[in-house]
Amino acid sequence: MKGFIDSKLAWGLLLAAxxxxxxxxGNDYHLTVxxxxxxxxxxxxxxxxxxxxxxxxxxxxxGFMAVGAYTVGILTVDHGWSFWAAFPMAGVVSAxxxxxxxxxxxxxxxxxxxxxxxxxxxxxxxxxxxxxSLTHGTVGIMGIPAPEPxxxxxxxxxxxxxxxxxxxxxxxxxxxxxxxxxxLGRTFIAIRNSDELAEALGINLMRNKTLAxxxxxxxxxxxxxxxxxxxxxxxxxxxxAHHTFDMMIFMIVGGLxxxxxxxxxxxxxxxxxxxxxxxxxxRFIVFGPILVALVIxxxxxxxxxxxxxxARRDAKEGKPHAQD
Numbered sequence: 001m002k003g004f005i006d007s008k009l010a011w012g013l014l015l016a017a018x019x020x021x022x023x024x025x026g027n028d029y030h031l032t033v034x035x036x037x038x039x040x041x042x043x044x045x046x047x048x049x050x051x052x053x054x055x056x057x058x059x060x061x062x063g064f065m066a067v068g069a070y071t072v073g074i075l076t077v078d079h080g081w082s083f084w085a086a087f088p089m090a091g092v093v094s095a096x097x098x099x100x101x102x103x104x105x106x107x108x109x110x111x112x113x114x115x116x117x118x119x120x121x122x123x124x125x126x127x128x129x130x131x132x133s134l135t136h137g138t139v140g141i142m143g144i145p146a147p148e149p150x151x152x153x154x155x156x157x158x159x160x161x162x163x164x165x166x167x168x169x170x171x172x173x174x175x176x177x178x179x180x181x182x183x184l185g186r187t188f189i190a191i192r193n194s195d196e197l198a199e200a201l202g203i204n205l206m207r208n209k210t211l212a213x214x215x216x217x218x219x220x221x222x223x224x225x226x227x228x229x230x231x232x233x234x235x236x237x238x239x240x241a242h243h244t245f246d247m248m249i250f251m252i253v254g255g256l257x258x259x260x261x262x263x264x265x266x267x268x269x270x271x272x273x274x275x276x277x278x279x280x281x282x283r284f285i286v287f288g289p290i291l292v293a294l295v296i297x298x299x300x301x302x303x304x305x306x307x308x309x310x311a312r313r314d315a316k317e318g319k320p321h322a323q324d
Contacts, residue, residue: 015170018166019166021034021162022159022162022163028158031158031159031161031162032158033270033271033274034162034267035158035161035162035165035166035230036227036230036270037266037267037270037271038162038165038166038168038169038267039165039169039223039226039227039230040223040243040246040247040250040266040270041169041172041250041262041263041266041267042168042169042172042219042222042223042226043061043062043065043219043220043223043224043247044247044250044251044262044263044265044266045172045173045176045219045259045262045263046061046215046216046217046218046219046220046223047061047216047219047220047244047247047248047251047262048251048256048257048258048259048261048262049176049179049180049188049212049215049216049219050212050213050215050216051248051251051256052251052256052257052258052262053180053185053188053189053192053212053257054188054189054191054192054208054209054212054213055191055192055193056106056113056209056212056213057113057114057117057248058113058114058117058213058216058217058244059114059115059117059118059121059241059244060101060117060118060120060121060124060244061121061216061217061220061243061244061247062121062220062238062239062240062241062242062243062244062247063120063121063123063124063125063239063244064094064097064098064124064217064220064221064224065094065220065221065223065224065227065238065239065243066124066125066128066224066234066236066238066239067090067093067094067097067124067217067220067221067224068090068091068093068094068220068221068222068223068224068225068227068228069090069224069225069227069228069234069238070128070135070141070224070228070234071086071089071090071093071094071221071224071225072086072087072089072090072144072224072225072228072229073141073144073228073234074134074135074141075089076144076145077141077142077143077144077145082145082148083144083145083146083147083148083229084147084148086225087147087222087225087226087229089225090221090222090224090225090226090228091218091219091221091222091225092218092221093221094217094218094220094221094222094224095214095215095217095218095221097217098213098214098216098217098218099210099213099214101117101120101213101217102209102210102213102214103206103210104116105117105120105213106206106209106210106213107206109195118241121239121241121244122241124239125236125239125240125241128236128239129236135236137236138235138236139235140233140234140235140236141228141233141234141235142232142233143232143233144228144229144231144232144233144234145229145232146161146229146232147164147229161230165226165230168222168226172219172222173259173263176219176259177259179215180259184208184211187203187208188208188212189257190203191203191205191208191209191212192257224238246269247262247266249265249269249291250262250265250266250269251265251301252265252294252295252301253265253268253269253291253294253301253302254266254268254301254302254303254304255300255301255302255303255304255305255306255307256300256301256304257304258301258303258304258307260303261301261302261303261304264302264303265301265302272290
């Protein structure tokens with residue numbers, strides 16, 4: 001029998017809590033914070049696929065999120081596309097660029113791959129900042145249209161936008177769970193555990209690593225496109241490496257190589273920083289030790305450490321163990 005943390009009941013309770021959140025939020029600001037957290041959770045799920053499941057740390061992830069955001073911004077503002085026509089292109093363009101970045105960068109291993117992608121991310125930032133004829137440079141793109149109404153449902157109020165971002169997060173989680181529990185997901189895990197062993201089993205390393213990379217940045221691009229329609233203004237800052245490092249923190253705190261872990265990290269960490277706002281410039285003095293304590297006492301993250309503890313318990317009792 002599966003544990004509660006990866007049961008349908010647990011996911012159902014999490015969804016139910018998300019559905020009722022607008023009624024207990026208190027104000028629109030809290031809805032905005034949660035909606036933004038949902039968007040970054042989608043991007044974090046993508047980063048977790050290439051890092052947590054395939055074992056490749058992509059430090060250009062925020063750059064691909066920016067590609068998705070600018071795809072929507074450019075197509076809607078400069079070329080008159082509707083949001084819903086431009087939105088799918090955010091993921092497609094990001095995955096297309098990701099294919100060419102992947103076939104070059106994935107020939108490297110370990111920290112060499114990470115350093116290369118860090119450089120790629122910085123190049124993306126510079127292109128966005130300097131290519132004024134395409135990206136509007138440091139001014140950014142303003143006046144991005146909100147998602148058009150679907151039937152009688154309009155996406156103008158914070159509540160409507162909240163449920164829209166929640167819908168796409170649910171779809172992203174559902175698809176990610178399908179991927180990681182499939183044969184393809186097991187292939188990614190085999191590559192993470194050992195390139196040599198995976199190759200000996202007949203796995204095509206480059207093809208599967210490139211596919212994982214493209215799926216990962218597709219998630220980032222879709223999150224970026226949703227972000228553009230949500231905030232309706234984008235600038236070069238969205239491509240900054242600090243966003244990638246934020247998503248890395250979300251994964252580490254929640255638990256690498258799980259679906260629930262990065263999701264909880266991406267939603268919980270923004271609320272933790274918001275709760276420390278009253279400390280103003282001293283909040284990081286408190287925030288830093290909290291992160292250090294989590295790394296020391298929960299080295300596999302919240303969900304990862306729980307699953308590791310449960311695996312040890314089941315091993316002692318001779319029970320089979322099902323992973324998240």
